[in-house]
Structure formats: structure tokens, C-alpha cells
Amino acid sequence: MNITIVGTGYVGLVTGTTLAELGNTVYCVDIDAKKVEAMKQGSVPIYEPGLEEMFLRNIQAQRLFFTTELKEALEESEVIYLALPTPPGEDGSADLSYVLSVSNQIGELLTDYKVIVNKSTVPVGTADKVRETIAAKTKIPFDVVSNPEFLREGFAVEDSMNPARVIVGSESERAKEIIAKIYQPFTNTGIPIIFMDEKSSELTKYASNSFLAVKITFMNEIANYCEKVGADVDKVRLGMGSDDRIGHRFLFPGIGYGGSCFPKDVKALIKSGKQEDFDFQILEATENVNQAQKVILVSEIEKYFGGNLQGKKIAVWGLAFKANTDDIREASSLDNIEKLLEKGATISAYDAIAEENVRKLLGDKIAYSKDMYSALENADCLLIATEWSEFKNPNFEIMAEKMNNKAIFDGRNMFPLEQIEDKGFFYKSIGRKTLG
Ligand SMILES: NC(=O)C1=CN([C@@H]2O[C@H](COP(=O)(O)OP(=O)(O)OC[C@H]3O[C@@H](n4cnc5c(N)ncnc54)[C@H](O)[C@@H]3O)[C@@H](O)[C@H]2O)C=CC1
Numbered sequence: 001m002n003i004t005i006v007g008t009g010y011v012g013l014v015t016g017t018t019l020a021e022l023g024n025t026v027y028c029v030d031i032d033a034k035k036v037e038a039m040k041q042g043s044v045p046i047y048e049p050g051l052e053e054m055f056l057r058n059i060q061a062q063r064l065f066f067t068t069e070l071k072e073a074l075e076e077s078e079v080i081y082l083a084l085p086t087p088p089g090e091d092g093s094a095d096l097s098y099v100l101s102v103s104n105q106i107g108e109l110l111t112d113y114k115v116i117v118n119k120s121t122v123p124v125g126t127a128d129k130v131r132e133t134i135a136a137k138t139k140i141p142f143d144v145v146s147n148p149e150f151l152r153e154g155f156a157v158e159d160s161m162n163p164a165r166v167i168v169g170s171e172s173e174r175a176k177e178i179i180a181k182i183y184q185p186f187t188n189t190g191i192p193i194i195f196m197d198e199k200s201s202e203l204t205k206y207a208s209n210s211f212l213a214v215k216i217t218f219m220n221e222i223a224n225y226c227e228k229v230g231a232d233v234d235k236v237r238l239g240m241g242s243d244d245r246i247g248h249r250f251l252f253p254g255i256g257y258g259g260s261c262f263p264k265d266v267k268a269l270i271k272s273g274k275q276e277d278f279d280f281q282i283l284e285a286t287e288n289v290n291q292a293q294k295v296i297l298v299s300e301i302e303k304y305f306g307g308n309l310q311g312k313k314i315a316v317w318g319l320a321f322k323a324n325t326d327d328i329r330e331a332s333s334l335d336n337i338e339k340l341l342e343k344g345a346t347i348s349a350y351d352a353i354a355e356e357n358v359r360k361l362l363g364d365k366i367a368y369s370k371d372m373y374s375a376l377e378n379a380d381c382l383l384i385a386t387e388w389s390e391f392k393n394p395n396f397e398i399m400a401e402k403m404n405n406k407a408i409f410d411g412r413n414m415f416p417l418e419q420i421e422d423k424g425f426f427y428k429s430i431g432r433k434t435l436g
């Protein structure tokens with residue numbers, strides 16, 4: 001099948017590469033001419049383990065093409081995927097301007113029947129809006145399908161090549177047949193393709209992300225309570241997760257969820273609810289708890305230093321919103337750094353992958369270190385904000401030598417307590433006994 005992907009950001013690029021890998025010919029369209037040129041030269045614009053190999057393989061096989069010209073790509077394709085941004089507007093609702101402006105262009109360019117597949121995360125009713133926008137410009141028949149994306153950054157290739165399920169929202173038999181053909185390789189390996197109406201499909205995406213945000217936030221509250229009563233959240237997590245109905249995943253407490261999706265999607269669903277006179281009380285609580293959780297260690301650091309952080313040098317390990325990505329959108333590291341700077345501390349940060357993005361945002365407000373140990377030079381304490389695997393087994397002797405003061409505030413529970421209890425550090429993590 002010949003397919004156009006409009007928007008070659010995270011989702012567009014991974015979806016496009018996956019569809020090419022599944023044997024389709026894919027034309028990736030983006031308005032960012034520099035990005036398109038770089039991709040044509042074989043350069044992958046995002047950090048995503050395993051993507052480059054698949055990307056280059058499909059360029060070489062002449063199944064993956066890049067252009068800034070929507071018209072050119074449309075002429076070649078039967079199916080058009082939209083993978084455009086839906087950022088939060090000022091009031092938290094999803095900004096549909098990218099999706100609708102491209103829909104408008106598609107309406108002007110249609111010459112024969114096409115299926116328009118929406119991969120962007122959009123509120124219920126967007127498929128109707130896309131349909132109306134296109135229909136206002138053309139009499140040529142077309143169908144609109146909702147096909148939300150569930151990939152995680154850092155595991156995008158795995159999630160995309162081997163998804164837990166594919167959700168397809170459409171009431172058109174013609175469109176469903178075409179989409180079923182595209183995903184036939186998944187059906188062949190037992191991956192369920194779940195067909196439903198568009199609205200349910202659109203809501204499945206928000207409901208899934210919001211549920212995961214609630215799950216994490218619930219565990220964060222349990223962790224905070226563990227500290228009050230002397231329980232250990234690692235044990236509670238293990239005990240809870242062993243029940244299949246709960247499961248072990250997404251039960252890891254920490255300094256809150258971030259990233260480009262959970263915060264935005266929780267906000268957008270709350271806003272969509274309000275438009276129907278409906279209060280998502282659980283989601284409102286989740287947002288509030290998460291906001292406080294992100295900076296929960298700042299008050300612990302302050303308490304440790306007797307309420308005064310003026311002139312304290314704080315090392316920060318990890319800047320990305322989670323491991324295996326260079327994405328820093330809504331990263332907890334940034335909330336912590338902002339608060340610590342406000343309180344007069346200085347920061348020496350280390351994140352080999354996300355540093356470049358933070359530099360663009362914070363410039364020289366903080367210092368950057370070339371490795372994890374040099375960030376600790378004369379530091380008064382260490383804050384761990386991202387669970388990069390290189391932090392899992394550090395040399396505690398080198399750490400002790402470098403640091404001015406042996407204190408670790410671990411926002412990602414990197415070390416089992418047994419690993420660190422005889423190392424002579426003050427060690428504060430989330431939902432567990434404080435050592436030292
Ligand atoms: N990033 C993620 O992990 C996931 C994102 N999503 C959803 O997918 C959608 C896209 O997200 P990302 O890929 O992260 O966005 P992104 O911001 O990484 O990329 C969007 C791309 O669209 C391009 N673009 C903007 N206007 C355009 C136009 N008129 N024509 C052609 N290209 C245009 C931009 O230049 C950019 O390359 C959002 O709705 C998001 O919520 C869903 C699942 C996972």
C-alpha cells in the first residue's frame with residue numbers, strides 16, 4: 001500500500017518507519033524543510049533506541065521517502081496518516097489547529113478516494129471536525145478513521161512493531177477493509193486489531209493515558225504514606241503487583257510523571273469533561289498530587305540543610321523526563337532545578353543524552369558535566385531525577401571522594417536499600433526508610 005504520513009515528529013517518524021518495515025511505501029511529509037533534508041540524508045532527528053537501523057534499512061529498500069510537498073505525496077498514496085501535534089491550548093484543551101489546517105489542505109488537494117487516518121491524540125468528536133473540514137472543500141469521497149498511537153518514548157520501535165493492540169475507530173466498511181489490510185502482518189502474529197466507532201476510539205487513547213497517570217499517582221501517594229507509617233513501598237508494590245488484576249507495571253513511585261503526553265492528555269480530558277459540564281474529579285486530584293510530587297524532594301533537601309540552600313552546590317543526575325529519551329518536556333528535573341535555583345543553590349547537572357535540549361532552555365543558568373562523577377565535584381548533595389541505567393551501580397567510593405557532603409536524594413528509587421545501607425551516605429528516596 002502507498003501511504004502518506006503528515007507530520008514527521010516522534011509518532012510520524014516511528015509510524016512511517018514501521019509501516020515501511022511492514023512492506024508499504026511511505027511518503028513522510030513535514031513543513032520543517034531542514035528536518036526533511038536531514039532525513040533524506042539518512043539522519044534520524046530523534047534519539048530512539050533501534051530506530052536508526054530500521055530507518056536506514058527502509059530508505060535503502062526505497063520504501064521510505066521524505067518531502068515537504070503534501071501534494072506530491074498525496075498523489076502517490078491511498079491512505080494519509082495525520083501525526084500532527086495537538087499541544088495544550090492556553091486553557092488546557094487540545095489545540096486542533098495543526099490537524100484542521102492540514103485537513104483543509106487535504107480537502108483542496110483530493111483527486112480521488114482516500115482514507116485519512118488520525119494518529120494524533122485528539123478529543124472525542126475530532127474525526128467529525130476533520131470530516132467536516134475536508135468536506136467543505138471537496139465533493140470527492142473519502143473516509144476518516146481514528147487510530148490512536150500508544151507507543152512509549154524510549155521503547156517506540158518495540159511498541160510500534162509489537163503493539164499490545166491496535167485501535168481502529170471507523171464506521172466505514174471500505175475504510176476498515178483498507179486499514180485491516182495495512183495491519184494484516186499484525187493480525188498474522190496474533191496482535192488484536194480492535195474495531196469500534198470513532199468516538200470510543202478517540203476516548204480510548206485519553207482514557208488509557210489518564211488511567212496510567214492515575215496508577216502512578218496512586219502509587220506516589222501510597223509511597224508518601226509509607227514514609228509516614230514506616231512501611232516500605234518496594235514491598236507494597238511487589239505485593240500489590242503480584243495480583244494479575246493490578247499487575248507490576250506502572251507502579252513505580254518517584255518524583256512524578258512528566259513527558260509530552262501524560263500531563264497534556266490529563267489536562268485535555270479534564271477540559272473536555274468541563275465542556276460537557278462533567279468534572280473528572282479523579283483526574284483533577286491526579287494533576288494536583290503530581291504537581292506536588294514533582295518537587296517533593298526540594299523540601300526534603302531544604303530540611304536537610306536546615307532551611308537554607310543559599311550557596312549549596314547540588315548535583316543533578318538525569319534531566320530527561322524518563323530514561324532512554326532526550327525529551328525534557330514537563331521533566332521533573334526542570335521543576336526541581338527551577339525551585340533549587342530560586343532558593344539560591346547552584347546546580348551541576350549530568351545527562352549525556354538530554355543535556356543538549358536543556359542547554360537550549362536553561363543556557364548557563366546551570367553547569368553541565370561530562371560524566372556522572374565530575375558532576376559530584378564538591379557537591380553538597382546529589383539529586384537523582386531520571387532512572388538512566390548507568391546510575392544503577394555507581395562506584396560509591398568515587399562518589400564519596402568527590403562530594404563535599406555524602407547525601408543523596410533519589411527521586412527514582414535507583415538503589416535497593418541493601419545496596420547502599422553500608423556506604424555511609426545520607427540516603428532519602430521515595431516511600432522507603434531514610435538512611436543515615
Ligand atoms: N510523542 C509521543 O510519545 C506520542 C505522541 N502522541 C501524539 O501524537 C501526536 C504527535 O506527537 P509527536 O509526534 O510527539 O509530535 P512532534 O511535535 O514530535 O512532531 C510533530 C511534527 O509535525 C510537523 N508539522 C507541524 N505542522 C505541520 C504541517 N502543517 N504539515 C506537516 N508537518 C507539520 C512538525 O514539524 C513536527 O515535525 C500528538 O497528538 C501526541 O499527543 C501519541 C502517542 C505517543
Ligand SMILES: O=C(O)[C@H]1O[C@H](OP(=O)(O)OP(=O)(O)OC[C@H]2O[C@@H](n3ccc(=O)[nH]c3=O)[C@H](O)[C@@H]2O)[C@H](O)[C@@H](O)[C@@H]1O
Pocket residue numbers: 121149150151152153154209212216249250251252253254255256257258259260261262321322
Ligand atoms: O501518549 C503518549 O505519548 C504516550 O504516553 C506514555 O508514554 P511516555 O510519555 O513515552 O512515557 P511513560 O513510559 O509512560 O512514562 C511517563 C512518565 O511516567 C513516569 N512513570 C512511569 C511509570 C512508573 O511506574 N512510574 C513513573 O513515575 C515516567 O518517569 C515518566 O515521567 C504512554 O506510556 C504511552 O502508551 C503513550 O503512547
